[in-house]
Amino acid sequence: MRKVNIRSDEVGMPPDVVDIVGIGFGSANLSLAIAIEERNSARPPADRVTIRFVExxxxxxxxxxxxxxxATMQISFLKDLATMRSPTSSYSFLNYLHERGRLSDFINLKSFFPTRLEFRNYLAWAAARVDVPVSYGARAARVDHDGAAFTVTVSGGREEVRARVVVVATGLSPVLPDGIEAGPRVFHNHGLLGSLDRLPSTPHGRFLVAGAGQSAAEVAAYLHDTYPTAEVHASIRSFGYVRRQLPVCEPYLRPRFRRGVLHRPARRQTEPAAPALVDELCGRRRRAHRRSVPTGVRREATRPAAAVRAPRHRDREPVRGPGGRQRHVARPRGPCASARFSRPAVGAHRSHLATGS
Structure with missing residues (x-):
């Protein structure tokens, strides 16, 4: 891979030009800031990279x-801000646990996956610890290039930042299906907690969650727990939640993946749901069905869907085709295949839309 020169003073840049300006200061650019800080600590002042962030x-x-x-993370804690680049970094998740006196507690969990809240606290700890200039409450409105350097216009023209390199890491933007407008009762899961706090009322006690990935499954489980008497409906394009099947299914976090990533077309993907979470939701569905059986009617013993294997001839159902010929098609199978899910319009699975009534 070709090395890019990012030192401003080595190419005759004016002194007011920084080497790097980062637009956004989430986990990606925070990781970059840590890498620059650790690199600079091992270099003489004249060889250090200057950097600034706008958030x-x-x-x-x-x-x-x-x-x-x-809610837990879906990737190992070892894939934190620094460990894969520098296993001895003081910005590792393990060092965060050590400084907070929680290392033994986490080890005793016997899990590679911390809660999302704890990982967020780890990121906030690292953001407060790293020594780089960050302008919070500032929006990068425009980026220009004059042939020598980039100019980033910040917050409606009140300030301009000149840099040799611009790194854009603004994160994902919420997307709703076509024809759906956000409102007090229709919102993206990105702001779920705040939207639920502002929910006018729930007179009908019904919620609809559109989506089949990890976030949609988490939202459905959270609504079940928060509103125990409400009906929570899942609107899914296929026949069940997209389950995570492989123990290692984040190829984009492997070093060799970087070689071709810039040449691949952009494509939105649904993050697979954790099998344990899908099983929990399926269990809720089965328990709700059992409770709906009228009193006095004998309830048949049931087993988890994963343990039931129907005879081969029952996995297929007859369908009359052209000319009256009979053929057999496979019945839908998979996580919660027997649950009564409604099917939305194309594209709704991307949104993790939540509605309340």
Missing amino acids: VQPRFGWHDGMLLSG
Whole structure:
């Protein structure tokens, strides 16, 4: 891979030009700031890289609207801000636990996956610890290039930052299905907690969650727990939640993946749901069905869907085709295949839309 020169003074840049300006200060650019700080600490002052960040939020935050109680990360804690680049870094998640006196507690959990809230606290700890200039509450409105350097116009023209390199890491933007407008009762899961706090009322006790990935499953489980008497409906394009099947399913976090990433077309993907969470939601569905059986009617013993294997001929149902010929098609199978999910319009699975009534 070709090395890019990012030192401003080595190419005759004016002194007011920084080497790097980062737009956004979430986990990605925070990791960059840590890497630059650790690099500079081992270099003489004349060989250090200058950097500055612009962040629109008033303070550091990370998925604050989805910090659900008990929700866990879907990647190993070892894939933190620094460990894969520098295993001895003081910005590792393990060092955070050590400084907070929680290392033994976490080890005794026997899990690679911390809660999302604890990982957010780790990121906030690192953001407060790293020594780089960050302008919070400032929006990068425009980026220009005059042939020598970039000029980033900040907060409606009140300030301009000149830099040799611009790194854009603004995160994902919430997307709702076509024809759906956000409102007090229709919102994206990105701001779930705040939207629920502002929910006018729930006279009908019904919620609809559109989506089949990890976030949609977490929202459905959270609504079940928060509103125990409400009906929570899942609107899914296929026949069940997209389950995470492989123990290692984050190829984009592997070093060799970087070689071709810039040449691949952009494509939105649904983050697979954790199997344990899907099983929990399926269990809720089965328990609700059992409770709906009228009193005095004998309830048949049931087993988890994963343990039931129907005879081969029952997995297929007859369908009359052209000319009256009979053929057999497979019945839908998979996580919660027997649950009564409604099917939304194309594209709704991307939104993790939540509505309340």
